[in-house]
Amino acid sequence: MTAKNMNDIVSLCKRRGFVFAGSEIYGGLANSWDYGHYGTLLKNNIASLWWKTFVQMRDDMVGLDSAIITNPKVWEASGHVSNFNDPLVDCKVCKQRFRGDKLLEDKIGIEQAVLIPFEQVGQKLNELKVVCPNCGKCDWTEARKFNLLFETHIGVIADDKSIAYLRGETAQGIFINFKNILQTTRKKLPFGIAQIGKAFRNEITPGNFTFRTREFELMEIEYFIKPPQNEEQWRKIFEQWQVTIKEFFSQNLGLSDKNMRWRRHDDNERSFYSKDTYDVEYSYPSMGWAELQGFAYRTDYDLKQHIKYSGADLTYVDENNNKFVPHCIEPAFGLTRTVLAVICEAYHQEETKPGETRIVMKFKPEIAPIKVAVFPLLKNKPELVAKAKEIYDSLKPFWMCEFDDNGNVGKRYRRQDEIGTPFCITVDFDTLKNDDVTVRDRDSMQQERIGISQLINYLKNKIG
């Protein structure tokens, strides 16, 4: 098997309709991406599986879908207006701007880079002779704070009073609805609130395909607990979540253990709201280890801030009539970034026989965009086409299927391999005699004959 390379993955994604460059016919828009048919199906499947795992299958979780544009006070209260900053440095020679912390990370590794305080970032870049990625010179300004919140204006007049922000995380929608949810669902602590949705950050240097974009999707959980009496109490729940998160990535999405690791945030790196933070990192082809998911103990910071700024009562009263502000543990999954990791993991270029290779996307069947493709062996034999259509129609209510009668069967297999379809069914002349079909397995490329009456059960066992 050939080593994976991000350029090959990007080109497959475009060629097969997973991801397209955004606004392409207008010359594009820096780092915006559109999801095509297969990319949309994959993303929706991952989001549905996440929802099923963390909401449907659990008694201690409920859901929410809150607004993207909120009262600007939400972001003042949360601390994002004053603290959600990246260190911006300018190259004095070519005037291009970069995230200083990321340039340091590339030079000395993230473990060392996070130890450097904000105000020393520019100086350190000069000391370490880090060159500008654009012009190759080394002459950096001091770092300046650059706020990541996306501003917008409500109404027709763009003045200071009409400023609002597109949400920088979905989490705040959860905190500001805490009381509504508590009252309507009557959940008891500990319980969590889950939300999937878009978030926006004015990233200084987006890049690496869909890894860092200005518009992306999050799948966030705020898991509320009683204020812990000691560290052991919250650590226990925190560690249980770490196991659950890792299981979701490996068992549900098929990411391999060798490509994942936990990395703890250092004091300098940790967000302003967190007491302890870990990232799940993934080893992305051509990029190396980088964040896949964030996981933080946010304490009672957010609810307390919203109590302070809004005056609302966001407390909880327990069975003994004790009134308190719950604490919260936050697994924050990036949906679009998870899609990227899943695509990278699934991508395989392998030799089928000497001198012949294939690209195959080995998605777990549960999340594969298309589950089954149905082919008539020959396009110009109406009886084969009619039988194949009949089988295709019988499977469509259960799974996303494709009918394909274009080109020879070998070519159709290659196309389905690149889309990641786990099963291809071919209708041939024996089908008309014996009422059975050939089912070809994507990964092993083995074929077996299955009776048409058994087909749905056979596929249900394999796909779920």
Ligand code: GAP
């Ligand atoms: N509420 C906490 C929070 O938002 P975060 O670590 O800033 O935490 C969570 O973000 C996850 O969102 C990240 O682990 C990553 O998967 C994804 N993410 C963050 N910024 C992103 C960006 N610019 N583009 C794509 N995904 C991003």
